[in-house]
């Protein structure tokens with residue numbers, strides 16, 4: 001990929017993205033208490049929608065994105081990503097759920113996602129969720145000027161592979177700014193030292209999807225929902241990251257101040 005396609009953000013841009021990221025993270029914190037057995041994913045989507053419009057007074061970015069009609073993506077159990085909230089999709093004890101939210105504040109995008117446990121979940125699913133978080137965190141900790149995209153992907157895949165999980169290859173992180181999905185693509189696998197060199201002012205998401213079984217996925221006929229081909233459960237976390245002078249800044253930190261395994 002040509003370096004020139006990756007736009008470098010100014011301090012002013014990053015300040016705007018920090019605000020957009022904070023708003024997005026607030027939605028995920030707000031919805032936490034509503035994720036429980038018996039609620040539909042459409043209901044959770046509606047709560048997020050109203051909070052974004054009425055409380056935060058920002059724009060839900062997913063609505064209308066390539067024809068998508070909901071505010072969130074809610075991906076349960078074997079759904080890898082882009083689960084469409086539905087009245088028929090009722091949460092039950094033991095489910096694991098990713099909620100992915102994107103908003104626009106003052107022309108800048110905020111995009112983040114996290115995992116929720118519905119009631120008590122099996123230890124093996126908790127391990128999947130924690131390992132996926134650890135994989136994202138390992139990727140984030142590679143970020144500094146001079147490091148490469150391959151360093152990020154390698155760190156992420158190393159954490160997942162140690163547990164015999166697999167990394168989904170079809171979907172990746174992305175640059176973000178005044179555009180939702182900008183260059184560069186951030187692959188969640190790779191080789192140390194390979195690929196684009198990071199520079200101060202780049203802003204992108206890291207959002208690994210990790211499957212308990214094989215890596216292969218299918219897209220359902222609704223044109224959005226992505227599921228694991230073998231039916232194994234899948235987890236994902238997403239943060240927006242800025243490359244700083246000596247390292248990184250997480251632009252979507254959890255409002256409660258902790259960045260380690262919130263809510264579980």
Ligand code: MF3
Pocket residue numbers: 062065066068072073082100101102111207224238
């Ligand atoms: N938020 C997703 C991402 O992390 C993209 C969702 S697009 C949608 O990049 F249309 F499905 F909402």
Ligand code: CO
Pocket residue numbers: 111173174205207238
């Ligand atoms: Co994203």
Ligand code: CO
Pocket residue numbers: 100101102111112113238
């Ligand atoms: Co997202």
